[in-house]
Amino acid sequence: MPVYAMMSLDLPMKTIAGIEKICRVFLWKGRKDVRGGHCLVAWKDVCSPHEIGGLGIPNLKLLNLALRTRWGWLCRADPMRPWAEFNIQISEQARALCEAARGNGEALHFWYDHWLPEKRSLAYLVPTLLSEISGRASRLSVVEALHANGWLRAIHSELSFQALVDLLVVHDRVAEVILSDYDDRFRWKWSGNGIYTASSAYAAFFRGRVLAAGATEVWSSKAQTKCKTFMWLALKNRFWTADRLSKRGLPHPARCPLCDQSDETIDHLLLGCVVAREVWSTLLRGWNRLCWLPTLQASLAEGWTSLVVQGKKERRNLNTSITLICWCLWKHRNSVVFDAATPNARKIQQMIDSEGRAWSSAGIFHSVDFSLSCLVDFLWNVIE
Template identity: 40%
Template sequence: MGWALQMRWIWFEKTNPNRPWAGLEIPVHPNTTALFAISVVTIVGNGENTLFWTDRWLQGTRLEDLAPSVFQAIPARGGALSLRGLVEYLELWDALTDFQLNNSVDQHHWKFETSGTFSSQSAYRAFFIGSIQFEPWKYLWKSWAPNKCKIFVWLAIRNRCWTADWLQKRGLPYPVRCPLCDQEDETAQHILTSCVFARQFWLGILQPMDLSSLVPTRQAKSFAEWWRKSWRKVPKQNRKGFNSLVILGAWTLWKHRNSCIFDGSAPSVQVALQAFKDYSHSWIACGAKGLAALGLGRASY
């Protein structure tokens, strides 16, 4: 956000050079300058407010990019042109032959807004283009659940829980096999999704609601991906409750896993299901209306 706000200074300096501070050294981060350089396209009028080499005014790009060898040999840098530089020079000459200035002012267009006018909001979004996003954030943070449970699920999806793989990377003692199924290596994704114990647990939760088709398969490797696909198959009126159910189920599995490791308890699907039911009653009593709509509060569940 700070970089996006800093970029506003550069925009004003570019589009309104009469400001008192224009031309002074502006304290901005290099990332701000770099993004601004690729985000503004100029339509040249009289050329008074356009940088010949570094502004994007010819064919939507910079001369620095069109003819890099020529740019490296301009007087401030010196040096003779190579064969490639001569070719670039001739191509640049052809491109500029028919170009003429006029009496209008130069126009600078911010390409991330249809209006062409800069906004800090669009600059902020532009910094995240191509980034890897945490897809289930809406399902997670906007669902009814205690904050500690949401934070756990967020960490689990990002593989930041202290499971065997995480401990091994840090040279710490770790369980050789999953403490719930004793069949495969332990990871957060395995515990919540593909583990035999986890799949039996999810079946025990989803089957009474006629949602057994949503039980994760053995091939399911990503808890977030399973959640996303399952959420789409749930009727719209029940999706909020389903999100709370998934968070509660993941939290119950994690608590049961910890009980097996730290308290010496034996893995038991029935014990885990009973804990899930007890938790669900508490959540509903505290205001989890979505869970109540799924029927989890019924005594017969």
């Protein structure tokens, strides 16, 4: 879908649903069409920014709204535009993104703009009253509404009890409002310079969401996209390990395929398993950080975010190294489950060495003076 089309058209939900279906099928199965049951993560979570636990794929509905907000913003911030006289509909969400400084009230919508001192709209404060009025009464500017109580005289319909209560609320809120002589001013409150950008409009729709533990560590690494996506799914516990298969009554191994001692969970497989701990122990000994050795009950998100290193470059290399190790542990687990391979910590180390050499040659590890010692150089010494 070209961006220019999304800037000008209000995409129907049917169109958005059709595009998202194609995206879902391609993301999870890499095919043109499949039947249901393949999505590992809800699509609304997939279409969220990285920092709140999403995959960063754009939410088409919100992106469409963010792009179209441009026209409403320009109509108000630059009314001299030749097309500004057209009656461009501005959504409530778009109005909420704009901060209004009340002046003479000529450009402010009485009901929908956020011109009150508490930066709320009357539509938000008195929804019942607004739902029961129509016509000119619902289209007043602030100056028209305040002049001789024009907002009150324009209401001719019979009101419910709650609407009458709302009417008194409006009367109290506007009774002492005094307009000035200068023009109303509008400021985009989601950017430092007060000017609209599509990226800031889109990001504003996700403000206030809870940050996802481990998201920064996953996406700041320099690993391949497929490896970062693997870590994203691991943090969400969305792999079909024995614990999740058991909950759904599906066939599953009774114990962890690597150690055959404990129930298999993603945290156990990558951190708490005897085989995994042997791999981690070997690597951490070379880094002189045995104190980082995961416990038997370790959580991937908590354990990863608790590690402290100095410098952004070192942090990035550490995150990349952890991604590499977990990726190789998972690949070895799949070999054991599907190819009847024998669990072997040394084979995992050899796999890490092979992958690490390739990653290092590709420039993924940015510095050989990594403060914890270079992962690849250490593995060469251990294995060779």
